Amino acid sequence: MLPIGFANALALGFLGLIPIIIGLHMLRSRRPPRIVSSTMLWRQVSQVRVGQLALRPPVVSLPLLLQILAVLLLAAALAAPGLIASGQPRHVLLVLDGTTSMLATDTNSGASRFEVARARAAQFLRELPAADRVSVALLTSRVQFIGDPDSRNRTIQALADVTAGGSGALLHNALDVFEAETRGKEVPEVILLTDGGLDTTGLKPFPGALRVSRVGQDGQNQGITQLSVRPAPNAPNTYEAFARVTNYDDQAIELPIRSSADGGVVFDRRTVRVPARGQVEMVLKVPTGARLIEVRADAKDVLPVDNYAAALVSRSDTTKVTLVSENPAFLERALQSNPSIQVKTVAPGDYRATPDSQVTVFDGFVPDQLPATDLLFVNPRFGPNPGVSGPVQGPSDDIKAPVPVRWDRSHPLLAGVDVGSMTFGRARLLDLPDWATPIMEAPDGPLVYEGDWEGRSVVVLAFDPMSSDLPLKISYPVLLANTMSWLSSGGVPQALMAGAEMTLNPVPGARELAIRKPDGSVVSLAASGNRVAFTQTEQPGRYVVTNRLGNRDLARQTFVVNAGSDTESDIRPRDIQLPPADASRLPAPESTYRLVTQENLWWWLVGAVLAVLMVEWLASRRWA
């Protein structure tokens, strides 16, 4: 027989109420008077006399027994009783896929895949053996552990509050954290609640069972998977928008497309025929002076959120860029393809740090003194001293043929970049600074990162583009274009992927940032420092940021969020290729002991207390 333990043994102190209750029963109460003909016979059979005793022996009555029972049940309820089980405790991780594709409504009930998965997760929480600990991880654009592994009820409540939207979170990030938490203590087990769209890049053999609970049917979808605005070549001060419409259906479809500027004026209306499992690309002429472009596809599909896309028109003046490079030919050509960039090329030997440009690009070179401009480092080469401090740090070593294992596909720098097609010959081995955000990583170190260093926006491309055929791939110039757009716009992208983190730059003097979301709700953030991270970007649409000082509005900024992408709009359920279990990393089979509490028992016990008190009330009325 298993011993019983209590999670909250202090609550057993309530048992001290029992002697108090007995004591109260021993006190002589004021009794109702009853006139009888004679007390002669009663005196012979009762020892109690008025005034003789302050206390009397306790009379074992039904109300007394029920009151004692109620106290026992109450103390037990508060003490959270449970069995002390021996053996290997199990810890189950429920991975809830919260990416945009989970918003598709191709389920039997008409609810979204995410709602079905969430209900299934709650069901698991209720049905898994009480001895198991259960954690829940929500994967959107990041990994979020929700609830409390030791409280199923709290976890179920937390589940009700989460929403889906975004993409880019890597499954292995959640599993790494989970494995570290359970290592040597519990047997880990993972249940994936997904439509198969989770990013399994870098997934390693897991020391426990991995199971998939798949949601969604074979949903057909169309979406706007790309929208960007760029200066029109050979036409100063004019812009054009590039939109891509993708059809994931097995049948070709004709879609009405409507494009509008600044939230009102429709400047383009057309119907495009999108082939089965194909794409249509459109080039739209942006009206003069427009700052926001929105494109809508009138598609009747199961994922409405990707039928809309928006992009900001970056109307910055010409950006002056200084390129410091020994072999500037390729970079120079790539930068000059953007009409709004004015490039000045300098050899490393002739370089002097002067603030006559807005962005300085160091190609294979790190100067001793850095200019007060935004910085792009490409293949940073430095001696032993310059790398000790500054935006690029690390040993003077190279990584041979690095392979990206994780990347943030929702980051604007990687918009439209096919990381899988990129190959690298070598890269500098760099340490990731504390202030930096990794965008693309190889097992040995970061390949791309960005951040804010001493008031400058900094992007570092650690790889050497000339060591492979990378310059011939379309993804490299796209990456460079994204980088220059990122740096020249002060960090405000044309559009964010849903769920991506938005870095806001409060204007000087602002104390508060009020962010109005597409659904009209407002989120307030303290404007502390010169960068504020905003992560509630699950809804596609336009976000308006108001910089406030008290009741005064100082400035207003806008950014937009799109849900559609090549990965999230393709909502066909897929099988996940899972690595085999790594049994060698299971915890040692030593016997451990832990208290197994049953949370539902608490409610049953409280219910029993109320029932007993009700019976006691009835019994007392009868007994009185």
Add this chain to the structure above:
Amino acid sequence: MERRRSPAWFDKDFARRLQRLALQSPRVLRSGKIGEHQSQRKGSSLEFADYRNYVAGDDFRRIDWNAYARLERLLIKLTEAQESVTLHLLVDVSQSMAWGEPTKLDYAKRTAAALGYVALSHFDWVTATAFSGQLMTTLPPTRGRGQMTRLLGFLADLESTGETRIDDSLRSYLSRLGRGKGHIAVVISDLFSQDGQDNGLRYLAGMAENVILLHVLDPAEILPDVDGDVRLIDSETGEPIEVSVSPALLAAYQRELDRWTSDIREQCLRRGIEYFQIDTTLPIENLVLSYLRRRKVVR
């Protein structure tokens, strides 16, 4: 002074049936008074004393046919040859007798009235006395059916008062009784006496020819209808006692009641006293016409 109207304690039919009864004296009676109880003394008591109505069962030979010829009524001639007895009705009027529904005192009054009517109908002497802590009031000895109104009036005026002290009361009564011939004493009481009843009954049994003890109890005294924690107040003394009534305590009360009544019954048996425990739910008609008749108190 306005004469008090007698209470209508029994109807004509019951009265007629009472007239047919007579007190039963199991002992040999010695008395100098007239009556229907046969004397031991031969040749004496042949002198006419009174008439009474004929009732079924009377000896035909005792009908006065001359009177019938004059009055066309069947009358029984009473002579000195048939000696009378004196019925002593001793009614407990203590506070405890005023308890119950109907009260035990009311029941005792009606019982005394019925027995008194039987005696008066047979030309026996009847005297009634109320007692509680002491002797209260007494109806002097009287006889003849015409005195029934007096007896009823006396009984109707009795009110409950004081504590029961049977020993003291009965010993006081003995001085009035004297060592008697043909004395039948009927004591009607609940016997909740502060000083017991054994001595008083013993003295009474020694003086009277026949002593009958009618122990009147209310059903709620036999099976109390109290429950839980209560403060019981004695109706006579006002003394409270707190009890927590449980099934076990009720069982103990029952045992104590049985022990008490058994003791009294044994005392009575030892003294030659006829003891009857009566429940006030027993109708008076059944008590007199059936219960006491079967037990030879009346015939």
